[in-house]
Amino acid sequence: MSNSKLSLSAGIASVAVALTLVLLKFLALSVTGSLSVAASLADSAVDLMMSLIAALAIVYAARPADQDHPFGHNSAEDLAALTQALVITASALFIGWSAITRLRAPEPVSLGDEMIGTLVMLASILLTFLLVIWQSYVAKKTGNRVVAADRLHYIGDLLPSVGAIIALQASQRFGFSGLDSWIALLAALIMLKGALGIGKSAWDALMDREADPEVVSGIAEMTRGWPGVIGFHDLKTRTSGSRIFVHLHIELDGDQSLRQAHDIGASLRQAILSRWPEADVIIHKDVAAKDGRPGT
Known part of the structure; x- marks a missing residue:
């Protein structure tokens, strides 16, 4: 199976x-009324x-670059990620506000059929783990x-599911329904933190922020020691989705042939691509x- 088919x-x-x-x-929320389950459902x-x-x-x-999109279509990932961050933020704020409201209620809210809720959450954990x-x-x-990135997100989702099971069992065995709201509040904070991280990364990419400093320094170090390169300058990078765009000026001996100069540049480019595909x-x-005199 090809890589594209595997990814799909x-x-x-x-x-x-x-x-x-x-x-x-x-289904679990409809029978339990658990806020921690609601937080997991929202997630x-x-x-x-x-x-x-x-x-x-x-x-x-x-899709390959075309006349209208000469640098490809990767920015669609960043636009999507920014939208996702806004939706996650709204969901986290709603869950957090609901948890605080329930904690401040004069009478604790009892949960429904905890056993069905627990079984559903166990099934969700198993499915998530297999994925x-x-x-x-x-x-x-x-x-x-x-x-x-999607894999990392699902790994993070295991925590709210486990928390929901703990809250349901605490309610069923000890009558401690307040734990449900506290776990929901913790899940909301985790969702909010994740949304801020996703949103910042997407915004940086849309604003053509420089690539990771380790990538930039790695390219500079590789270029500095490349055979035939006397110096370099104007190393510029930007990110778009999962792509890194690199522009680099290298300084070469002007007395060598055009073919020699081309071979030096081509070999350096191939080395960069081998390390950062x-x-x-x-x-x-x-x-x-x-x-x-070497370049900067």
Whole structure:
């Protein structure tokens, strides 16, 4: 199976699992009235949206550059991520406010059929775990960053599900229904923190923020020691979705042939791509100063 088909299979599996979890948790919420289950349901609903967008992003981002989009279509991932961050924030605020309201109520709110809720949450944990195993395999096999990011998100979702089970069992065995609101509040804070991280990354990419400093310094170090390169300057990077765009000027001996200069630039570009396959690299060749002064 090709890498693109493997990645798409992970996207389809993610959508199918997310839809199943939404239906199961909606059933659990309807019979228990648990806020921690509601928090987990909201998280799964967001997962469903994110999984749909991730699957579409895998297909859309794979499209080659065209006349209207000479740098490709990767920014669609960032626009989708920014939208996801806003939806997650709204869900977290709603769950948090509901938890605080219930905690301040004069009488504790009793939960419904905790056993059904517990069984549903156990099933959701099992489905999520199986999905994470498949996504881990696909991400390792293909190197697809969208699948890897989706995998990390589902790993983080295991905590609210486990918390919901603890809250349901505490209510059933000890009559401590207040724990449900506290776990829901914790889940809301985790969702809010995740939304801020996703939103910041998407915003940075849309604003053409420089690539990770380790990537920039790695490219600079590689260029500085490359055979035939006297110096370099104007190393510029930006990110778009899972892509890194690199523009670099290298300074070469002006007395060598055009073919020699081309071979130096081509070999350096290939080395950069080998280390960072998600990069799009453009290298400009300049004549070094006569005194051999290196570039910056």
